[in-house]
Amino acid sequence: MAHIPTATGRLPWRASVLTLFPEMFPGPLGVSLVGQALEVGLWSLALHQIRDFGLGRHRAVDDTPAGGGAGMVMRADVLAAAIDHARGTDADLPLLYMSPRGTPLTQARARALSTGPGVMILAGRFEGIDERLIEARGVEEVSIGDYVLSGGELAAMVLIDACVRLIPGVLGAEASLADESFEDGLLEYPQYTKPREWENRPTPEVLMSGDHKKIAAWRRAEAERLTRERRPDLLSED
Ligand code: ADE
DSSP states (O other): OOOOOOTTSSOOEEEEEEESOGGGOSGGGGSHHHHHHHHTTSEEEEEEEGGGGOBTTTTBOEEOOTTOOSSOEEOHHHHHHHHHHHHTTOTTSOEEEEEEEEEEOOHHHHHHHHTSSEEEEEOOOTTEEOHHHHHHTTOEEEESSSSOOSSHHHHHHHHHHHHHTTSTTSSSOTHHHHHSTTTTSSOOOOOOOSSSEETTEEOOGGGGSOOHHHHHHHHHHHHHHHHHHHOHHHHHOO
16 A cells, blocks of 8 residues: 655554454544544554454354353464454554553553554454464554453544544644643643633632733642542552
8 A cells, every 4th residue: 555645744644453343443533633634644544354364154253262161262363364464564563452451551652652653453352362363473462441342443443543633733733732631640630611600600710810820830730639639540650
């Protein structure tokens, strides 16, 4: 595939997804600013149907777990064929497998991935994938949180969304990124807009003062208070 520079002079950031349900995409990635960015070529989405590499008349992609137990496991040979095919055009992309067992996704990781060429994501179904595939193809497991989804597709969309919105030119105001949650290791301060008073609740006076130094100090203090109350773990990390 030829990659043509976009209006920003950059090559598009590439997302390549291997899935049994390509019809789930672009889904929420096709709307709003991220969807518009896809349309104008700031990023691209390639979908690979794992079933195309399945075995036999039924194009089987899974089998029973070695050692017994419930559920089915995706076969290493089938997944390897799909990955090797997808890598034909995107050999430079890091290969991620969405899994609750993986390294937790953070804003820092999303930012690092967004500054690279893109991502190739394996979205699994069933009980998991054969461990040998993970070892043999250098797959990195990534989790979006401590809960279990019915498949990796939604998790892949979360990761792609978190990265794409950081690509220069995707969001309108670059400045709004600097202030948001996690960018400085804190949760974001509270926001207010008109009307000035609503249901007997006034907007904090300091925000009406026009004193930008005072406003910045108030916002910082509020961000620290919220982080202390809700996410003390963020304050103890280096
Ligand atoms: N697949 C199923 N659950 C997941 C999770 N929490 N994170 C990433 N991928 C998943």
